[in-house]
Amino acid sequence: MQKTSFETIQFHKTKEGVVFTFLDIFKSLITFSELDKLGVWEVVDKQLAYSFPEKQLDRILDKHMEQLTNKLTGNKVKYIHENSGIPLIGNVAFGIAYRDSSIIEIKPVTSCNLDCVYCSISEGLSSKKNDFVVQREYLVKELFKIIEQFNQSVEVHVGVQGEPFLYGDMDGLLEDLQAHPLIHTISIDTNATLLTESRLDKLESITKLQLNVSLDAMDEQVAKKVAGIKHYNLKHLLNVIKYGAAKVKMIVAPVLTRGYNENEIEKIIQWVKTLEHKPILGIQNYLPYKTGRRAAKPYSWDEFYSMIDTWEKRYNIKLKLSAEDFNIKKMPPLPKPFKKGDIIGVKLVCEDRFPGSSIAIAKNRTISVPGLKYIPKKTVKLEIIRDKHNIFTGKVVKRKK
Numbered sequence: 468m469q470k471t472s473f474e475t476i477q478f479h480k481t482k483e484g485v486v487f488t489f490l491d492i493f494k495s496l497i498t499f500s501e502l503d504k505l506g507v508w509e510v511v512d513k514q515l516a517y518s519f520p521e522k523q524l525d526r527i528l529d530k531h532m533e534q535l536t537n538k539l540t541g542n543k544v545k546y547i548h549e550n551s552g553i554p555l556i557g558n559v560a561f562g563i564a565y566r567d568s569s570i571i572e573i574k575p576v577t578s579c580n581l582d583c584v585y586c587s588i589s590e591g592l593s594s595k596k597n598d599f600v601v602q603r604e605y606l607v608k609e610l611f612k613i614i615e616q617f618n619q620s621v622e623v624h625v626g627v628q629g630e631p632f633l634y635g636d637m638d639g640l641l642e643d644l645q646a647h648p649l650i651h652t653i654s655i656d657t658n659a660t661l662l663t664e665s666r667l668d669k670l671e672s673i674t675k676l677q678l679n680v681s682l683d684a685m686d687e688q689v690a691k692k693v694a695g696i697k698h699y700n701l702k703h704l705l706n707v708i709k710y711g712a713a714k715v716k717m718i719v720a721p722v723l724t725r726g727y728n729e730n731e732i733e734k735i736i737q738w739v740k741t742l743e744h745k746p747i748l749g750i751q752n753y754l755p756y757k758t759g760r761r762a763a764k765p766y767s768w769d770e771f772y773s774m775i776d777t778w779e780k781r782y783n784i785k786l787k788l789s790a791e792d793f794n795i796k797k798m799p800p801l802p803k804p805f806k807k808g809d810i811i812g813v814k815l816v817c818e819d820r821f822p823g824s825s826i827a828i829a830k831n832r833t834i835s836v837p838g839l840k841y842i843p844k845k846t847v848k849l850e851i852i853r854d855k856h857n858i859f860t861g862k863v864v865k866r867k868k
């Protein structure tokens with residue numbers, strides 16, 4: 468019998484069938500009969516040993532790759548790889564967002580293990596949105612093409628709609644980014660709940676890394692309330708920060724949210740000041756977003772900065788981070804193959820983040836089409852209604868009667 472040797476796929480035999488797990492958090496169930504009708508098989512060391520031709524197994528795996536769901540939420544998942552025909556520029560949720568600055572954002576996955584009250588994209592365990600996961604090699608190749616085209620030193624920001632460390636190929640991604648001479652910083656926004664001491668030991672070799680960690684309270688009950696889950700483990704998070712700040716550059720970034728944690732911020736400042744290896748503190752003001760959760764009435768900027776000023780003086784600490792702290796430079800724009808107002812012909816390729824919406828493609832870009840039900844391979848005419856930073860939205864042009 469031959470045996471698979473996938474790095475990103477694992478198999479587990481259960482009562483119901485063989486669970487096919489892709490990149491740790493995505494799965495599909497292969498029924499026993501699907502495999503039995505092909506021949507003899509067994510699961511050995513989380514791989515599949517089988518007696519039938521490889522092509523037949525590939526057909527089953529291809530089918531199940533199209534049926535993946537997220538283990539955390541049950542939501543549908545789209546895998547975007549080099550042969551998927553889906554470009555990585557154009558969508559706000561996955562791929563590459565280049566905003567004419569020296570911080571280039573990459574989004575290898577969507578999905579989150581928390582459910583924060585202030586989440587600006589309504590992500591997390593209660594999310595009903597579709598998820599995306601991008602092949603690491605494809606993402607890196609396309610990113611490096613952009614970086615090398617401009618030949619300037621950049622920061623790569625792993626700023627996903629969700630928790631980046633849920634990406635099953637994160638170690639390889641970080642190694643690839645670390646090795647590129649034009650990348651000076653790799654920053655990651657993380658809730659840090661999935662980090663451990665041994666993971667942080669490994670991350671120490673990624674010397675360009677900067678972790679931007681959420682810590683919203685020192686009181687366990689408040690922290691659980693803000694994170695939106697009962698099993699949130701504040702003690703673990705505090706240990707990750709304490710241990711991790713000695714290993715990697717770290718910014719602790721509490722989100723000040725009225726009615727939740729205004730009494731917690733000073734406790735966080737006091738705790739950070741006790742640490743031997745102190746992370747930078749960057750307090751953020753909760754802001755409501757159109758597609759985000761409404762946690763509270765936001766503080767006005769005057770109120771926010773007045774509190775920050777008071778805390779800076781009281782604790783003799785710098786809390787205001789400015790553009791200079793992040794070394795952001797302007798960069799030339801990427802060419803836009805179409806602009807707002809253009810009418811273009813496109814092909815639909817998959818459902819977008821919100822069920823009942825579609826992603827279309829044209830000229831090596833994706834275009835989000837809200838409210839258009841996905842029909843495979845359908846072609847339509849769109850009017851481009853958003854083109855900022857090569858992130859495109861379109862609406863269907865109705866045919867004249």
Ligand code: SF4
Nearest residue numbers: 579583586591629658
């Ligand atoms: S950790 Fe981030 S992505 Fe996840 S729910 Fe909280 S704010 Fe949203």
